[in-house]
Amino acid sequence: TKGLELTDQRILITAGGTQEPIDPVRFIGNHSSGKMGYTVAKEAARRGAEVTLVTAPTALQTPVGVESIQVQTAQQMYERVMELQAEQDIIIKAAAVADYRPQKIAENKIKKDDSDLVIKLERNPDILAELGNRKEEKLLVGFAAESEDLIANAEEKLERKNLDLILANDITADDAGFGTDTNRGIIISRTDREELPTLPKEEVASRLLDRITNLLERRGEQ
Numbered sequence: 001t002k003g004l005e006l007t008d009q010r011i012l013i014t015a016g017g018t019q020e021p022i023d024p025v026r027f028i029g030n031h032s033s034g035k036m037g038y039t040v041a042k043e044a045a046r047r048g049a050e051v052t053l054v055t056a057p058t059a060l061q062t063p064v065g066v067e068s069i070q071v072q073t074a075q076q077m078y079e080r081v082m083e084l085q086a087e088q089d090i091i092i093k094a095a096a097v098a099d100y101r102p103q104k105i106a107e108n109k110i111k112k113d114d115s116d117l118v119i120k121l122e123r124n125p126d127i128l129a130e131l132g133n134r135k136e137e138k139l140l141v142g143f144a145a146e147s148e149d150l151i152a153n154a155e156e157k158l159e160r161k162n163l164d165l166i167l168a169n170d171i172t173a174d175d176a177g178f179g180t181d182t183n184r185g186i187i188i189s190r191t192d193r194e195e196l197p198t199l200p201k202e203e204v205a206s207r208l209l210d211r212i213t214n215l216l217e218r219r220g221e222q
């Protein structure tokens with residue numbers, strides 16, 4: 001199957017779970033494998049797009065034809081995305097970005113003693129919300145990993161972050177979300193909802209890119 005073309009579209013994709021250091025040996029992380037973002041990157045490149053992947057650490061190989069930029073923290077991801085955003089036609093934010101980071105990173109490995117340890121966390125920038133604030137022509141696509149009120153929460157994010165599309169997953173399902181090879185969810189735009197059955201992540205990526213191409217075509221007709 002060929003899929004719709006994305007020839008010459010510049011697409012920035014983020015993937016993986018950010019790591020927020022506590023000290024030289026420890027970090028706060030999450031269960032994102034990076035599979036969804038990498039799969040979208042691979043399929044977009046196959047369709048002729050010029051793809052840049054800004055990725056937090058994963059065990060995955062960079063797909064053929066994709067330029068990969070490695071980062072660790074949300075702040076680093078924010079900086080790289082902001083440097084690159086102006087030249088993109090489409091930005092797809094599949095990364096699981098830590099909302100908080102340790103306020104101070106200990107210079108040396110923290111030693112244990114008998115008392116409890118308190119680590120103060122401060123907010124990370126919301127990369128996608130910042131992109132939404134400054135968006136002009138660009139197409140912005142987000143992901144929403146939810147454990148309750150899937151559609152309502154995803155629609156709220158679509159609106160608040162000024163997105164064109166959002167792919168909502170129920171992370172409590174064992175065939176969707178983090179670490180699985182399949183995904184199940186719903187693609188929500190400003191005008192409609194497309195419910196996806198349980199599908200391999202390749203097929204989810206394909207459907208998402210089809211929707212993006214449709215939106216671009218509709219814009220072209222206006």
Ligand code: C5P
Nearest residue numbers: 093094095097125126127128142143144
């Ligand atoms: O608000 P929530 O984290 O559920 O939103 C998910 C979407 O926002 C994802 O597309 C994620 O990549 C993006 N995000 C971000 N920066 C953050 C938090 C989330 O870009 N600090």
